[in-house]
Amino acid sequence: xxxxxxxxxGGAAGGGGSAPDETACRAGLTPCGxxxxxxxxxxxxxxxxxxxxxxxxxxxxxxxxxxxxxxLCAGGCVxxxxxxxxxxxxxxxxxxxxxxxxxxxxxxCSDGQVACGGACVKLDSDPAxxxxxxNACPAGQACKGSxxxxxxxxxxxxxxxxxxxxxxxxAANCGGCGIACLLGExxxxxxxxxx
Numbered sequence: 001x002x003x004x005x006x007x008x009x010g011g012a013a014g015g016g017g018s019a020p021d022e023t024a025c026r027a028g029l030t031p032c033g034x035x036x037x038x039x040x041x042x043x044x045x046x047x048x049x050x051x052x053x054x055x056x057x058x059x060x061x062x063x064x065x066x067x068x069x070x071x072l073c074a075g076g077c078v079x080x081x082x083x084x085x086x087x088x089x090x091x092x093x094x095x096x097x098x099x100x101x102x103x104x105x106x107x108x109c110s111d112g113q114v115a116c117g118g119a120c121v122k123l124d125s126d127p128a129x130x131x132x133x134x135n136a137c138p139a140g141q142a143c144k145g146s147x148x149x150x151x152x153x154x155x156x157x158x159x160x161x162x163x164x165x166x167x168x169x170x171a172a173n174c175g176g177c178g179i180a181c182l183l184g185e186x187x188x189x190x191x192x193x194x195x
Contacts, residue, residue, distance in 0.1 A: 024036070028040075030045070030049065031049075032045045032049035032050070033049070037049075039059075039062055040059070040060075040061055040062045041059050041060065041061075042059055043058055043059045046059035046062060046063065046064050047059070047062035047063055051064070053065075054075050054076070055072065055075045055076030055077050056070075056076060056077040057072050057077050066078075071086070071089075071090065073086045073090035073091065074090065074091070078090075080092075080100075080103055081100070081101075081102055081103045082099075082100045082101065082102075083100055084098070084099060084100045084105075087100035087103060087104065087105050088100075088103040088104060088105075092105075107119070107120060114133070116129045116133035116134065117129075117133065117134070121133075123146055124143070124144075124145055124146045125143050125144065126143055127141070127142055127143045127148070127162075130143035130146060130147065130148050131143075131146035131147060131148075135148075140161070140162070142162050151164070156168070158173070158176075158177065159177075160173050160177035160178070161177070165177075167179075167187075167190055168187070168188075168189055168190045169187050169188070170187055171185070171186055171187045171192070174187035174190060174191065174192050175187075175190035175191060175192075176190075179192075
C-alpha cells in the first residue's frame, strides 16, 4: 500500500540531498534546505527559513530578540536607554551637546552638574534647583548641601537678603538692611556721615 513502506524519515526514494517535506520532519520542526529546524529558536531560520538573527540578537518564539531588554535597531542590539544614536527608539539621535539618559536626550553636563530646564546646574548649591530640578528655595534661603537653609552670618555681620554685611560700615546697608547712604557720605558706626 502507498505510504506504508519502510522508508526512513527524511529519506524520500531517490531524493538524495533534496529538501525534506513537511511529513518527513517531526512535529514542531520546519523543513529548511536539507534539514528540519525549529523555527521558534533557530538563529539562522527564525520564524521562517533563511531569516538570520544578527547583531547580538537571538531567536525567541520565532522572532529575533535582543537580550537584557535591548532593542534591535539597524541590524544590531542597542540599549535605547543610553545609546545616543537610538535614544528612546531606533534612529532617534541626540545632538552633539546631548547625552542619552533614561531614554531621553539631555544636555551633557560636566561632573557634579545635572541638566535642569536646558541648563547645567549644581543641585547642592543652586537655590532654583536645590537637591532636585525645579526645587526652588524660599526667598531669603540659600542652597547648601542640596538643602534649603537660612544663612547665618559670623560675628557682628547681619544677613541682608542672602549676603552677610557689616551694617556698621556698609554704605548700602548702613545701620540696617537696605539703608543706603547718600552720594558723598560714608557709613560710620551704623550712621551715614559726610566725608
